[in-house]
Amino acid sequence: MEKTLRGDRALLRRVAALCGIEPRYEDGWGQRHDVNEETLEALLAALGYPAQSPNDLLDVLDDLCERACRAVVDPVQVVSEGIHPVVVGLTVPESLAYGRYRWHLRREDGSEAQGEGFLSAVSSVEDRGFLGKPCLRRLLYLWEPVACGYHDLEVHLHGPRGEVTARQRLIIVPRRAYLPEALRGDGKVWGITGQLYSVRSARNWGIGSFSDLNTLIDWAADLGASFVGINPLCLLFPEDPSKVSPYGPSSRRYLQPWYIDVEAVPEFAECEEVRRWCGQRDFQEACRAARDSSLVDYGRVWALQREALQRLFQHFCEHHLRRGSERARSFQGFVSQGGQDLEDYGVFHALDAHFRRINAAVWGWTLWPKAYQDKTSTAVRRFALEHRDAVTLHQYVAWIAREQLAACGHRSWERGLAVGIYGDLPVGVDPAGLDTWLDPHVYALNVRLGAPPDAFNPVGQEWGVCPMVPQRLRDEAYEPFVAMVRANMREFGALRIDHVMGLMRQFWIPAGKDARFGAYVRYPLEDLLGIVLLESERNQCLIVGEDLGTVPQRIREAMAERGLFGCRLCLFERSEDGSFPSPQDYPLYSMVSFATHDLPTLEGFWQGTDLRLRRRLQLYPSPQVRKGLARRRVADKKALRVLLRSWGHQEEPLCMSKERAAKEHCRAHSRAAALYRYLAACGSKLLAVSLEDLSGMTEQVNVPGTVHEHPNWRRKLPFPMKTLQNHPRVRAIVSAVDEHRP
Template structure:
């Protein structure tokens, strides 16, 4: 039993979890065994043997793969050496990122011992070496030399700030507001049936006129280019690259030059298809992809003929982009070309796990040969990424030109699709027999399994956190804020074995302090603030750790209630927070008031019992009464507002949400101390249905629903303009 406990501790596996109702769930043996197998720790020979192997690995390694320390703190290096080397002379060196070097020497006998362990009768000690140097923030290397290791051993040494970057506009009493938009859902008179970077630029420009200082959007990460039905922005193929469907085709420089593309796009048949896509109530991803790819193919051919062949300035920019993208970009483009190739030969080939075995290894000879023989197709996917990157960079630059206090804020998903590029590229980093999820809660009584394979904590540290670092850089470089979905994942994730139900999942811990330090370092380097989506079950150590690191909290109006259920007054909201009425996973304000989500969940049998459904209906009626009472206490509504509306007999309140009530709710949140107010676009356009309904896949049109109004019409709406004007005056 003690061996099992020690093994679980070393692997970060928790013994159970408390749900939101205060019930303790013990981790089941089957779940623990599956997770240990997924981590590559358990190899069929029992817990004792697995623990022995793990301890040997920890105690036979002289240096850790990485050491993360706070700037200004003493730099301690842990060295693991056998007792017989106690009197040996070792030399060390530190090579700073900027090229400055430091050096020294020591004998282990002169160092403090931090622990010991015996392996096969051999006593091994862990020594503490305190470096007599003050290290700047950055990524450095620690080197260790001895007569036995003349070539030296190396370790990554990362020195991090204690806090994340916060823009000047939010210091002291600085506050701001801005819209949050599902980019795909934006309807405009110029887009091609899906919101694009041109629409996002319009959102920034139009809302900045109302003193908006931040504009948020859903993840813009790459989805599967060969499977338009794979549409969830929170289950991307890669968190390193962008979704080509976001490209504003007519803003691509080659479009203005290419008569063939303009003739194609202006043709009667093409325009008929385009009109159909623009008019639909849902995004037709397959239709949009077909339309955009048809023109992008023409633009790429034009670019090759007129720029690459002539080595023009834009050709040089493209070649520089490819060079800077390095191996990752080359393999990402190759991955997409391989996906297209096999999918074209057999539509049943749904992803890399069913490719021929040789192609499942990105470093195989076959993959290299494919990239060489089909270099033109690989370049096409590089071209798509280049255009998306150029347009997003221009949007980020435009937000700063307009003087937004924060600028664009992007959303970082908690994981990636198991059939996508990132898992193929870093296959050994992921546990493929489990999915990330969440334990049961009020909105999801059955628990959740999002199907995203979790990263194995031990292997993440083995990589010196490089995949995490690159992911942050990629998602921070063009924007002023990054929202981290399910930010609790920096400390622990809820692993659900693939063969088990979500409520049988187990929490697995991650190196929280290290990851938080790296996050702070990249935040400062990219001048990008961090907003953590910390909704649901959040351990106290996460709340305090994130707060001390200036990671802004997320506060949703629906959840900000006291023990008796009444709504928390504005003065009690935290300062360093983004406050909103709702999120994409929750009902819109209109839907919440009218119980639309309850109706849909009942229709789809998402309530485990009638009792839970009844509790939800009762709570919703009470919540509306508490909401109205909270607004009355602030002097934002009165009973006079009830006149002229159809009244619900049970609550004595309007049956339907009204623009006046929407105004009152947002006026309530304007009074909060929180530094950022986010206004969901659906609340401006009066949407009844939410973007995503957790617990569903095909039963509900997740990530397909388009806004009911054109973007242009929002700024002409007599019900919307008073609220925008009020926000402008409040945040000037």
């Protein structure tokens, strides 16, 4: 590195910029910071470009020039529908400049089109090439109609001095995202949001399940709500139930199995042996303890579920697979449709369990023996053959999870929810998880995503997840991105894209560093957004982009142009004088809510629970920040009092109980009803009412900056669903919402 620093800083910065690394960033106070050379070198290496010396940097430039002029066509092109003709850029080798061309288009529906001619007759375009390297460019016009979808274009160039064949994935995308009928015109709806794991019921085993999601769907339908929003359900680490953050998944394409309702699996009703095991005293006591706990005991819950699922799988093998039953054929269809990726899914988890049994400290595939880190190795293939039952077990569990979530999706449509289930897509994946093992070349394994420093986080945020590499995504014709997006829209009527700015740029931090040593890396916004639009339309899935915090204006412009909904938090919305804005000031294409899972609930905000917690955990960067936020809270509550008074809240509630606690409850219910009356009147088409606010919780779901200091992603709702459905606070809030969104 020292050689680079002394050799040519300007060259390093130039190469980094050409590779999509932005040379500076703004922190939470608006101050600009130049990215240091060590960071640029580390991020170039993560992109696949060694940069330890000036010669390395010159080699990178040569490689970029070579890449720009080598391919006859780009590996992928994303084009908006309605553009006619579709223009395909050709880079023609000099030896074939006066030869012939032939193209063949295979549309997604199987129909075909083709054409041919002389290259000398094709329109040329003046292009000095990359960094001035001359390239012969031609423009091929496809006049044939091409509908939205994924198509394959093949181009053949041939002449006396040779022949070249090139292929391009041509993706035609709609101009706007899908919009449900209920939201067209003046349509405005509301829904319930919450953490599925936090739901209490007499049926579950200590964690909210897919059956509890069905209960939420039925309840929402009875209340007149249009959607049920839940935390990400993405696959975590079954062999390590201590890793519970839904935003640090092992895979964004598969489901976490602890949401399975074991008793709803068809094999449970058939298998007397499993039912007898579940009836034993030890099981019942363990299940009761897990159910009664105020926090989800993931280790205990998953131990019970895993044992039951293994027993059900044995029954399934004996009574279905070996007999070729209809249910066995359904499972085999799931496995066939899942293809090689589902096979690798089963192998990965069988390997993970195998190495954990040998050494519990072996966490993640990056610590496995070298021979098993490559999914295509001989050792992995041999293991898969020798442990076929273990591989099939994990595929069976994946099938059950998808089957139960699909049933929830169907239930939402049967009950007439105008939107349906509202899912959540995390921004990255754990570097030691399934997705990175499946496609290690697509991910920057030595990088972590995060955010620059701000008032709450003076060294910034590092989220523990790694990103996809933009150029490698293009080389793969965006297939990993398509598969991930599609898997998260299948059963959902709406999808929240966490950190939607990531479609344009992501803040990369070299592993082992804090966010002060990070930099933004650019992504192909138009291409990735176009794919989101295509899958949105195909899956009839509304898109919400999490655009909170410092977001480039281009992102919000693109969201508005393409019909994506933004997020608006009442907690953060203010007029210039510090008051809360008029309801009409909220943008039409947005989802309004009081807060998020990373912020205090309404009651927690009002009581200052979050401020006291942060002080106790020593999360304030300085006493000045703590005192400033305390003063801000006093002013915020004053402004909120004024707002709530104008929306029906009375400081002295109508109920005249002599008991102070009862009076406080009445006051709190009235306050919550007034707040949601205001939010329901807002111009935003979507309103989210959180289960935390409906139940009057004071503790927030997740406290950023903590891992073990606070029970993040573990806290359950204070009441079981049956109690919550008839709670006076719920009736007050829903009645207030109904006044403006009946």
